[in-house]
Amino acid sequence: MKVFLTAGNNLRILLKNMAPTHGKNADDDHPIGSGKPAYRIVYKTLRTVTHPYVVLEWPNFRVSIANGDINRGGLTVPDAIPARNQRHRVIPEHGRIMRIDNSNSYMSCPDLRYTFSGWKENVRALCYVEIIYVPELSKNVSIEELYSVGRSSVADLKALLDLKYGPRLLAMPITEEVGETFDDWHWNRHIHSSKISAETQATFKSINGNEMIKDLQRLLNRRMDFGERMLRRIKLASQWYWMADAEPDQVMRFTYWRLTIEALEMVDTTNIAPVRDRLAELCGNSSNDWVRVVGPLYGVRSVLLHGNSRDVTEQSIKTAEIIARILLHSRLLDEIPADLTDKVRALLPSR
Structure with missing residues (x-):
C-alpha cells in the first residue's frame, strides 16, 4: 500500500488511491491489469421480477436484468468519517479543553494507529439491474475520471429505464465501483479508497x-x-x-x-x-x-x-x-x- 502526502484544504492526504494491482475477482484467465478500465453500477429492484432474464450487450456496455447473487467490495477505514467532499474522508482527532494553571488548554489525544482493510461480500438472492460500461480511456485513467465518465455515460440509459418501467426497477443502489472488464464481461474490482486524511495533520486554529x-x-x-x-x-x-x-x-x-x-x-x-x-x-x-x-x-x-x-x-x-x-x-x-x-x-x- 502506498501512502501519499499532498497539500489540500489544510489537510494532507494520507491515502489517496490504492494501486490498481489491489483487486478482487481476478483469476488465471483474467489477471489484474489485463482488462479494459470500466465502471459498474448495480441496483436492486423493489419487488419487481423480470423473467426470462434480460441481457443486452454492445461493444462498450452490458445491461443485465436478472436474479441471483451480487458481489461487491471496497476498502474499509474503520475510524474515518466523511469530509465535505464526497470523495474525501478524515480520521478524526479527539481532544478536550482542560483547565490547567488557571488557563484553558486544548489537549489532543491522537491515535496514530491507522488501520485499512479490504472487504467483499455476496449479497444473495436479488432481483437486480447491473450496468457495466467501458469508456474510451487509457489504462492509466484516474479513479475519479472513471467514476465521472461512467456516471455521465450511463445517465441517459438509467433515465430511459426509469421513465419506461418506473422507479421500482432501479429502486436501491447495491454497489457502484470501478475496475476492469474483459471480452466475456468478467469483472475485476479495483480496491481503492477515497482520499483519506488525518485531522492531526492539520494546523491548529483557535477562535475566541x-x-x-x-x-x-x-x-x-x-x-x-x-x-x-x-x-x-x-x-x-x-x-x-x-x-x-x-x-x-x-x-x-x-x-x-x-x-x-x-x-x-x-x-x-x-x-x-x-x-x-x-x-x-x-x-x-x-x-x-x-x-x-x-x-x-x-x-x-x-x-x-x-x-x-x-x-x-x-x-x-x-x-x-x-x-x-x-x-x-x-x-x-x-x-x-x-x-x-x-x-x-x-x-x-x-x-
Whole structure:
C-alpha cells in the first residue's frame, strides 16, 4: 500500500488511491491489469421480477436484468468519517479543553494507529439491474475520471429505464465501483479508497468565543434586514455553493459554481453585465475589465449545459469558484477578505 502526502484544504492526504494491482475477482484467465478500465453500477429492484432474464450487450456496455447473487467490495477505514467532499474522508482527532494553571488548554489525544482493510461480500438472492460500461480511456485513467465518465455515460440509459418501467426497477443502489472488464464481461474490482486524511495533520486554529458571539449576532441581525427577494437569492446561491463544495465531478462542480453566480447577480436576465458590474464595484475598476473573464465562463457554461462537450479546465473551475465566493461574501457578510480580493484581481488578464 502506498501512502501519499499532498497539500489540500489544510489537510494532507494520507491515502489517496490504492494501486490498481489491489483487486478482487481476478483469476488465471483474467489477471489484474489485463482488462479494459470500466465502471459498474448495480441496483436492486423493489419487488419487481423480470423473467426470462434480460441481457443486452454492445461493444462498450452490458445491461443485465436478472436474479441471483451480487458481489461487491471496497476498502474499509474503520475510524474515518466523511469530509465535505464526497470523495474525501478524515480520521478524526479527539481532544478536550482542560483547565490547567488557571488557563484553558486544548489537549489532543491522537491515535496514530491507522488501520485499512479490504472487504467483499455476496449479497444473495436479488432481483437486480447491473450496468457495466467501458469508456474510451487509457489504462492509466484516474479513479475519479472513471467514476465521472461512467456516471455521465450511463445517465441517459438509467433515465430511459426509469421513465419506461418506473422507479421500482432501479429502486436501491447495491454497489457502484470501478475496475476492469474483459471480452466475456468478467469483472475485476479495483480496491481503492477515497482520499483519506488525518485531522492531526492539520494546523491548529483557535477562535475566541466571545468575539464569535459578537460577530454572529451582527451578521444574523443584518441578515434579518435583507428583503424577501434578496434573501431567496442568497439562500438559493448558498445551496449551489454547498453542492459545488461537495461535488467531485468537474463538470457538475463548475456548473454549481456558475449557478451560484447566476442566483446572486443575474436576476431576470441571461446577460452577464450585472456580474461584470458587481465585480467592478467590489474591486474598484471598470466593468469592461471583466469582459474577458466573465464572458468565457458563460461560453463554457453554455457548451456544457447544452451537451456539446464535457471538457472543462481546472482554470475555468477555479475562476468560477473565486468569483462565486467573492459575490457570496459581499452579499452575505458585506465584507471580503483581502486574500480573496487579491485572487479575484489576479484573474484579470495582463494588459
